[in-house]
Amino acid sequence: MNQEFDEIFSLVLKESYARRNLLVAIFVIICLTVLAIGSVWPKKYTASVVIEVDTSNILQPLMQGRAETTKPIDHVANAREIVFSDENLDNILQQELWIEEFTTEKDAARLKEKIKEKVSINRFGQNLLRMEFQDKDALRAYETLNIMVDFFIARGEQTKINESQSAFDFINKQVEDYLQKLIEVEDGIKEFRSDNPDVRPGLITEVSNKISKLKDQIETTELEIREERIKHESLKKQLSGEALIAISQTKEGQYLSKIAELQNEVDTLKLDYTDTYPDIIRLNSQIAELKDELKNEIERRKAVISSSKKSGEVYIDESMKISPLYQELRSSLSATETKIVTLKTRRAELNKMLENEYARAAQIHKAEAHLSDLTRNYQVNQDIYQDLLKRRENARVSKTLDQENQGLTFKIQEPAKVPLIPTGLRFLHFIVIGPVLALGVAVGLIYMLVQFDPRVRSTKTIISELNLPVLAEITQIKNQAEIISEKKNIIMLSGVLVITCAIYVYVGVVKYLGAL
Amino acid sequence: MSKIEDALNKVKRTGQLQVVSRNNKATSNARDLIRRSPTDIELKNKTSSSKQIALMEEGDIYTADELDRLKIIHPDSDNLSVINRYRELRTQLIHKSNGENFVVMVTSCESAADTGLSTINLASAFAFDESKTSLAIDCNLRNPSFSRIINKDFENGITDYFEKDDVSTDDIMYSSGIKRLRVIPSGVKKESASEYFTSMKMRSLMRELLQRYSDRYVFLNAAPILDSADTKILVDSCDYVILDVPYGKVTTKRIKEAVNAIDANKLAGIVFSDVPPLPTRKLFKFK
Numbered sequence: 001m002n003q004e005f006d007e008i009f010s011l012v013l014k015e016s017y018a019r020r021n022l023l024v025a026i027f028v029i030i031c032l033t034v035l036a037i038g039s040v041w042p043k044k045y046t047a048s049v050v051i052e053v054d055t056s057n058i059l060q061p062l063m064q065g066r067a068e069t070t071k072p073i074d075h076v077a078n079a080r081e082i083v084f085s086d087e088n089l090d091n092i093l094q095q096e097l098w099i100e101e102f103t104t105e106k107d108a109a110r111l112k113e114k115i116k117e118k119v120s121i122n123r124f125g126q127n128l129l130r131m132e133f134q135d136k137d138a139l140r141a142y143e144t145l146n147i148m149v150d151f152f153i154a155r156g157e158q159t160k161i162n163e164s165q166s167a168f169d170f171i172n173k174q175v176e177d178y179l180q181k182l183i184e185v186e187d188g189i190k191e192f193r194s195d196n197p198d199v200r201p202g203l204i205t206e207v208s209n210k211i212s213k214l215k216d217q218i219e220t221t222e223l224e225i226r227e228e229r230i231k232h233e234s235l236k237k238q239l240s241g242e243a244l245i246a247i248s249q250t251k252e253g254q255y256l257s258k259i260a261e262l263q264n265e266v267d268t269l270k271l272d273y274t275d276t277y278p279d280i281i282r283l284n285s286q287i288a289e290l291k292d293e294l295k296n297e298i299e300r301r302k303a304v305i306s307s308s309k310k311s312g313e314v315y316i317d318e319s320m321k322i323s324p325l326y327q328e329l330r331s332s333l334s335a336t337e338t339k340i341v342t343l344k345t346r347r348a349e350l351n352k353m354l355e356n357e358y359a360r361a362a363q364i365h366k367a368e369a370h371l372s373d374l375t376r377n378y379q380v381n382q383d384i385y386q387d388l389l390k391r392r393e394n395a396r397v398s399k400t401l402d403q404e405n406q407g408l409t410f411k412i413q414e415p416a417k418v419p420l421i422p423t424g425l426r427f428l429h430f431i432v433i434g435p436v437l438a439l440g441v442a443v444g445l446i447y448m449l450v451q452f453d454p455r456v457r458s459t460k461t462i463i464s465e466l467n468l469p470v471l472a473e474i475t476q477i478k479n480q481a482e483i484i485s486e487k488k489n490i491i492m493l494s495g496v497l498v499i500t501c502a503i504y505v506y507v508g509v510v511k512y513l514g515a516l
Numbered sequence: 517m518s519k520i521e522d523a524l525n526k527v528k529r530t531g532q533l534q535v536v537s538r539n540n541k542a543t544s545n546a547r548d549l550i551r552r553s554p555t556d557i558e559l560k561n562k563t564s565s566s567k568q569i570a571l572m573e574e575g576d577i578y579t580a581d582e583l584d585r586l587k588i589i590h591p592d593s594d595n596l597s598v599i600n601r602y603r604e605l606r607t608q609l610i611h612k613s614n615g616e617n618f619v620v621m622v623t624s625c626e627s628a629a630d631t632g633l634s635t636i637n638l639a640s641a642f643a644f645d646e647s648k649t650s651l652a653i654d655c656n657l658r659n660p661s662f663s664r665i666i667n668k669d670f671e672n673g674i675t676d677y678f679e680k681d682d683v684s685t686d687d688i689m690y691s692s693g694i695k696r697l698r699v700i701p702s703g704v705k706k707e708s709a710s711e712y713f714t715s716m717k718m719r720s721l722m723r724e725l726l727q728r729y730s731d732r733y734v735f736l737n738a739a740p741i742l743d744s745a746d747t748k749i750l751v752d753s754c755d756y757v758i759l760d761v762p763y764g765k766v767t768t769k770r771i772k773e774a775v776n777a778i779d780a781n782k783l784a785g786i787v788f789s790d791v792p793p794l795p796t797r798k799l800f801k802f803k
Contacts, residue, residue, distance in 0.1 A: 013794060014791070014792050014793075014794060015764075015792070017792065017793075017794055017795060018792040453764070454767045454768070455764050455765060455766060455767050456761060456763075456764070456766055456767065456768060456771065456788075457763060457764045459788045461768060462761065462768075462771065462786055462788065465768050466768055466771055466772060466775070468771070468775060468783075468785065468786050469784075469785035469786065470785060470786045470787075470788055471604075471605050471608055471609075471758065471784065471785035471786060471787050472601045472602070472604055472605045472787050472788070473601065473787075473788040473789075473791055474598060474601050474602070474634075474787060474788070474789045474790075474791065475597065475598060475790075475791045475792070475793045476790055476791065476792060476793055477587040477589070477595065477598055477633075477637075478587070478793070479584055479585045479586070479587050480581075480584060480585060481585065483799065486795075486799060487799055490795070490799065
């Protein structure tokens with residue numbers, strides 16, 4: 001790499017020396033051309049002004065929380081539109097500064113385009129605009145810029161007034177729209193009420209109370225029915241054979257107690273008497289009789305049970321039928337049956353009533369939903385309407401404020417000054433650029449020749465690319481006459497360079513003295 | 517007469533007189549020709565070469581200043597770098613031939629190049645050595661340059677030798693004004709000389725020239741090889757070819773073409789010439 005660089009460097013040196021006439025010519029021509037351009041290069045003065053722009057849109061605070069503004073305003077484009085408007089440009093051309101610059105309409109149009117090119121508007125920071133005007137005359141640049149800025153600010157205020165007016169108009173229209181909507185909803189509610197007169201608030205509670213009452217009643221009825229049924233069952237049982245057996249068992253008990261009583265008497269007597277005592281004999285026979293009776297009774301009962309089992313009927317003893325107790329049981333039984341039927345009828349009635357109430361409740365729910373929908377609509381619209389009313393008053397205030405020029409949108413942050421130092425390329429730049437450019441071009445050309453010319457300039461190429469032996473590298477031989485002419489040539493070229501330098505210094509000094 | 521005496525005295529003083537034995541190695545065309553047909557000339561002239569050198573008729577010898585003006589190198593020159601390069605070139609060629617004398621052709625791969633001065637300078641470098649003589653022949657018949665280079669007018673040239681029967685080698689060989697260097701100019705300007713260079717007479721001429729003195733080196737200045745059929749033919753008559761590549765004038769492609777036109781065994785190598793010099797100190801010396 002380094003070696004390669006050395007190689008190229010030495011080739012560049014060799015070629016430069018060999019082509020020194022051409023290089024000096026190029027150098028001198030470029031230097032002098034740049035110098036010439038620099039000395040006639042027009043001076044440019046730039047006047048600049050910084051304007052603070054109130055970036056907030058009037059509708060934004062007015063409609064805060066209610067609506068969003070869709071796009072941020074491009075202030076640069078806005079400003080450009082105002083400054084480049086024909087109205088503004090015509091206004092500028094009418095000024096004394098410019099009136100002499102044109103005679104025909106065509107010239108004026110051309111001049112307008114030129115002025116447009118000289119204006120630059122840039123945004124920097126959050127809400128600052130820098131407006132610049134460039135001209136060859138410092139004073140004219142300053143004056144023109146001032147005219148433009150005045151126009152821009154005046155127009156900006158006008159637009160602000162228009163904006164607040166339109167904001168007010170907008171809100172006003174909204175207020176009216178919402179009023180209309182409110183009236184519509186109110187009408188809807190009225191209509192509904194007249195269609196459903198019994199739908200009133202609290203009705204649904206009434207219905208539900210009734211439903212729960214009905215449910216209670218049904219439950220009570222159910223309970224009564226169950227009770228009566230149990231009663232009926234037990235009456236039936238009393239009337240059946242089971243009851244008879246109970247009676248007959250009582251009879252057996254009577255016998256047994258009688259026997260026990262007699263036995264007791266016998267036992268007492270036996271303490272004093274022998275068994276042959278007549279009383280004892282009598283008592284014993286009595287006991288035997290009773291025992292027989294008991295035996296018979298048991299057998300009879302067994303027969304009754306077996307016969308009743310066979311027939312499946314309730315066996316009722318004839319003697320029993322005529323008893324008052326039996327009669328009473330029979331009448332109770334029929335009374336119970338009647339009550340059960342009555343209760344069942346009541347239950348059916350209650351169920352029907354409950355269903356009716358359910359249907360009524362559903363209807364009320366539906367109607368109530370519709371009503372609440374209407375009411376809600378009304379509520380919302382009313383809220384917005386109230387809010388808009390307030391906002392309309394705000395808008396009215398800001399409109400008045402703008403009309404009286406109280407809320408400024410544009411503020412001159414940094415006023416224009418008469419520019420003292422020209423901007424852009426100055427003569428000093430040309431003085432520096434000239435030799436640098438000239439040297440660059442000259443060396444660049446040689447470098448390009450060395451780099452891109454395919455002709456062989458180095459033995460290295462022959463050795464590495466062609467792989468041929470190089471016996472010798474022989475430089476050009478010069479005789480005395482040639483050396484002398486070379487000397488002369490170098491002196492001549494040095495002279496040319498010195499003259500160029502002298503021209504440079506001369507022009508530079510003259511220009512500076514002239515400028516000072 | 518006095519010059520001959522001087523030369524003899526010098527030889528005696530330095531004791532450089534040596535009979536250089538010839539190696540009979542068959543290596544190249546020119547030598548093969550000699551071996552195949554030894555001629556009368558060879559036998560007749562077979563004398564001590566050193567003596568011959570000393571006795572050579574030199575004519576007017578140029579002074580150092582005159583040579584400088586003609587851009588011909590000489591041992592006392594200030595331009596040491598160029599002289600050393602030519603010396604190196606000489607050493608390499610002699611090394612290549614194992615010390616035997618030879619015929620070397622100098623040609624260029626660039627159409628407009630003139631290798632006349634290079635040929636003369638190479639021949640001069642050989643002639644630096646007092647034990648060697650050199651002979652430069654201008655074979656560039658289309659564009660002869662020797663007359664201009666050594667600033668002399670010649671009556672006859674190589675074409676006369678071929679065309680006229682009464683012209684002998686002695687008639688076309690001229691002293692150059694440089695010690696131990698003789699030249700054969702091209703003679704009448706010709707567009708093409710292929711028929712001469714292929715003729716028997718050419719072969720016998722080469723044979724004679726090489727053979728007359730064992731320390732004589734023959735240098736042919738040929739036209740640029742890519743533009744001349746003569747040069748391509750002439751390659752057969754020489755032992756070595758030196759291809760001259762001028763700085764910044766030819767592409768590698770053209771060098772390749774030129775190399776392809778030369779027998780690979782005969783190509784001694786490339787001389788990269790005409791390299792532009794950087795300003796020397798000499799330029800800033802004001803007398």
